[in-house]
Amino acid sequence: MNPYLWFATSALVICLASCFYHFFRLLEFGKPQDYSKPLGEITPAVKYSFTRAMDPRKKESAFLHLPTYTAGIIYHLGTFLSIALFTMFWLKYVPSGWFKLIIIGFLFLSSICGLSILVKRIIKKNLRTLSNPDDYISNFLVTAFHFITALTLVNNKLFPVYFIAAGVLLLYLPIGKLKHTVYFFAARYQLGVFYGRRGVWPPKQEGF
Amino acid sequence: MEKLTKEKIKQGLEVLDAGMDGKLFTHLNSCVHCGLCAESCIYYLAFPEGKFIPATKVDLISSIYRRYITFTGKVVPGLVGARKLNDETIVEITDLFFGACTMCGRCVPHCSIGVDISYLVRKGRQMLAKMGYVPESLQSTINTALKTGNNMGITEQEFIETLKWLEDDLRFEVNDDTACIPLNEKGRNIIYTLNPREPKFFPLSISAMAKIFHVAGESWTLSTQMYDATNYAYYSGNHDEAGIITQYLFDEIQNLEAKTCVLAECGHGSRAFRWEGPNYLKKEYPFEVITSVEILANYIREGRIKVDPEKITECVTLHDPCNLARTGGIWKEQRYILRRSVKNFVEMAPNGIDNLCCGGGGGQLAMSEYNERRMKTGELKAEQIRKTGAKIVVTPCHNCVDQLTQLNITFKLGVQIKTIAEIVADSIVPQDQKVISKNESVEV
Ligand code: SF4
Ligand code: SF4
Numbered sequence: 047m048n049p050y051l052w053f054a055t056s057a058l059v060i061c062l063a064s065c066f067y068h069f070f071r072l073l074e075f076g077k078p079q080d081y082s083k084p085l086g087e088i089t090p091a092v093k094y095s096f097t098r099a100m101d102p103r104k105k106e107s108a109f110l111h112l113p114t115y116t117a118g119i120i121y122h123l124g125t126f127l128s129i130a131l132f133t134m135f136w137l138k139y140v141p142s143g144w145f146k147l148i149i150i151g152f153l154f155l156s157s158i159c160g161l162s163i164l165v166k167r168i169i170k171k172n173l174r175t176l177s178n179p180d181d182y183i184s185n186f187l188v189t190a191f192h193f194i195t196a197l198t199l200v201n202n203k204l205f206p207v208y209f210i211a212a213g214v215l216l217l218y219l220p221i222g223k224l225k226h227t228v229y230f231f232a233a234r235y236q237l238g239v240f241y242g243r244r245g246v247w248p249p250k251q252e253g254f
Numbered sequence: 255m256e257k258l259t260k261e262k263i264k265q266g267l268e269v270l271d272a273g274m275d276g277k278l279f280t281h282l283n284s285c286v287h288c289g290l291c292a293e294s295c296i297y298y299l300a301f302p303e304g305k306f307i308p309a310t311k312v313d314l315i316s317s318i319y320r321r322y323i324t325f326t327g328k329v330v331p332g333l334v335g336a337r338k339l340n341d342e343t344i345v346e347i348t349d350l351f352f353g354a355c356t357m358c359g360r361c362v363p364h365c366s367i368g369v370d371i372s373y374l375v376r377k378g379r380q381m382l383a384k385m386g387y388v389p390e391s392l393q394s395t396i397n398t399a400l401k402t403g404n405n406m407g408i409t410e411q412e413f414i415e416t417l418k419w420l421e422d423d424l425r426f427e428v429n430d431d432t433a434c435i436p437l438n439e440k441g442r443n444i445i446y447t448l449n450p451r452e453p454k455f456f457p458l459s460i461s462a463m464a465k466i467f468h469v470a471g472e473s474w475t476l477s478t479q480m481y482d483a484t485n486y487a488y489y490s491g492n493h494d495e496a497g498i499i500t501q502y503l504f505d506e507i508q509n510l511e512a513k514t515c516v517l518a519e520c521g522h523g524s525r526a527f528r529w530e531g532p533n534y535l536k537k538e539y540p541f542e543v544i545t546s547v548e549i550l551a552n553y554i555r556e557g558r559i560k561v562d563p564e565k566i567t568e569c570v571t572l573h574d575p576c577n578l579a580r581t582g583g584i585w586k587e588q589r590y591i592l593r594r595s596v597k598n599f600v601e602m603a604p605n606g607i608d609n610l611c612c613g614g615g616g617g618q619l620a621m622s623e624y625n626e627r628r629m630k631t632g633e634l635k636a637e638q639i640r641k642t643g644a645k646i647v648v649t650p651c652h653n654c655v656d657q658l659t660q661l662n663i664t665f666k667l668g669v670q671i672k673t674i675a676e677i678v679a680d681s682i683v684p685q686d687q688k689v690i691s692k693n694e695s696v697e698v
Contacts, residue, residue: 071279073276075274075279078278079533080532080533081532081533081536081537081538082528082533083538083539083542095368099363105364105366106290106291106293107290107294107364107365107366110293114290115290125680126435148582171304172288172289172307173287174288176289176304176307176313177335178334179332179333179335181286194559218389221326221333222333223287226286229367232284233280233281233284233368233369233370234279234367234368236277236281236370237362237370241363244529244581244582246580246583249607
């Protein structure tokens with residue numbers, strides 16, 4: 047195995063181990079005991095939490111901030127695509143033809159979205175106050191990863207740089223806010239449990 | 255403000271350390287600082303500054319958690335924004351957790367991730383309570399409840415006198431000399447609770463409920479010992495005191511052998527007793543607990559009372575108390591009642607589980623030091639009301655009634671503020687009465 051790939055692979059192992067550690071700690075802490083008598087059901091509420099409750103028409107964080115929301119969605123899709131490509135590269139498969147061109151185009155677009163989110167954080171006073179170095183670093187590393195992935199598809203001589211960038215990102219992921227990769231799902235689940243028990247989610251029909 | 259000591263820090267951190275569970279761990283680690291929750295909060299809408307963004311409140315508690323409990327926060331605090339607890343942070347935290355959040359929870363479903371912001375603020379208040387930083391104004395209300403059994407310090411004699419003249423009024427109103435407000439009766443179907451503001455300032459809401467129970471032929475009672483549905487220790491975050499107050503009511507329900515406790519129109523009282531109470535006491539209740547809104551809706555649905563919408567023809571709107579609707583699941587019921595009891599019901603926007611807090615929640619009405627902020631955040635509600643063109647604003651919460659009454663005067667809204675029970679009592683159609691004997695019970 048070449049040293050760059052070895053570095054990225056080791057980073058992946060460390061990253062996955064850390065994510066599992068976070069996940070198992072979550073399980074270990076367990077659910078808080080709730081003695082109140084439920085008014086609703088948890089399972090449909092958890093389903094609702096992951097589906098219709100995420101509808102951008104329902105969330106002010108989406109519909110009041112459409113440009114940022116759209117940029118955020120593209121940025122996250124770019125991240126999923128980059129992760130998928132990392133797996134492909136690791137398996138020594140490199141896309142080609144039209145497929146490759148589409149991927150390159152999308153990754154450039156997601157890099158621009160990531161950059162715009164970073165610039166917004168830098169120039170908006172309220173966001174600056176809210177931010178710590180980790181916010182900038184996380185945003186920068188992910189954006190750079192999208193960009194380098196796209197460049198590597200254009201010029202495969204860049205693979206060493208690519209694997210270094212991937213390795214750095216994977217090593218950093220469990221340290222800062224990027225670990226929301228794990229906690230996002232836990233938070234949606236917890237919300238579903240809370241609102242489900244209290245009969246708030248899924249919203250009742252008229253006539254209750 | 256008392257100086258922070260090592261001992262206080264230790265006590266505060268226990269909430270995050272010894273009190274850690276999967277839910278707290280999740281929410282402490284989930285915020286990504288996107289700031290997109292800002293416009294969902296009445297404080298940020300009223301004061302568009304960074305410190306009023308819900309995420310700032312999340313960050314206050316999670317930065318302390320990171321600093322003292324996580325490896326990264328201990329090793330590289332600057333990188334992850336981990337903060338030390340010191341006199342300066344205590345001032346900031348107290349101001350934001352007590353004076354800049356009503357724990358209304360509106361930001362929560364709007365958060366891009368799903369961070370339970372109001373839950374974290376509650377945890378923050380719990381830390382402050384452990385460290386002895388509950389605002390004195392709020393604490394004095396709690397002390398009164400602990401000492402006298404009700405947060406207004408009403409004596410039993412004063413309470414009974416009020417109920418006696420309300421009973422005379424009831425007899426006159428329903429034209430039935432057997433009509434009564436049963437006191438301390440054992441084995442009744444229902445024990446009804448009150449917000450102490452009712453006997454003190456708004457006795458008509460007690461008459462309204464008594465009239466409805468009478469027409470419905472309900473088997474009910476009031477306790478003259480312990481009738482307070484409120485629990486301000488829920489707001490202060492002092493779980494020990496919240497537990498004692500819950501226990502008072504629990505014991506009285508058991509003592510009177512009531513089958514069901516019906517909670518007065520009180521948002522936080524409903525939440526504190528129905529949802530948090532069993533957890534304060536660490537046991538399930540052996541009796542049913544429902545809100546008066548639910549029982550009124552049931553009476554109408556089951557035909558136990560009849561209402562005539564022609565009796566209230568003015569335009570009526572509804573304010574949903576956050577703790578009853580958004581975190582209590584009761585918001586269709588009040589609409590069901592109003593659509594049948596008044597001729598012209600209009601919704602304010604937004605409403606239901608997305609309603610804006612009136613600004614008086616979270617104990618704000620008990621903390622006079624934040625009055626200016628409270629009225630400024632309340633202006634949003636005043637504007638919502640004005641836009642509906644309604645002449646009557648109904649709300650199933652005496653705390654909200656209080657805030658709306660102040661908004662009505664300050665912003666010259668020219669509306670009447672009423673509870674759901676008052677609306678139902680005004681629109682009720684008299685029926686043939688049947689008197690319920692002590693041992694007779696009617697299923698709820
Ligand atoms: S919307 Fe949620 S994740 Fe974003 S800053 Fe606000 S609390 Fe944090
Ligand atoms: S709970 Fe309500 S008052 Fe508190 S931050 Fe969220 S929206 Fe604002």
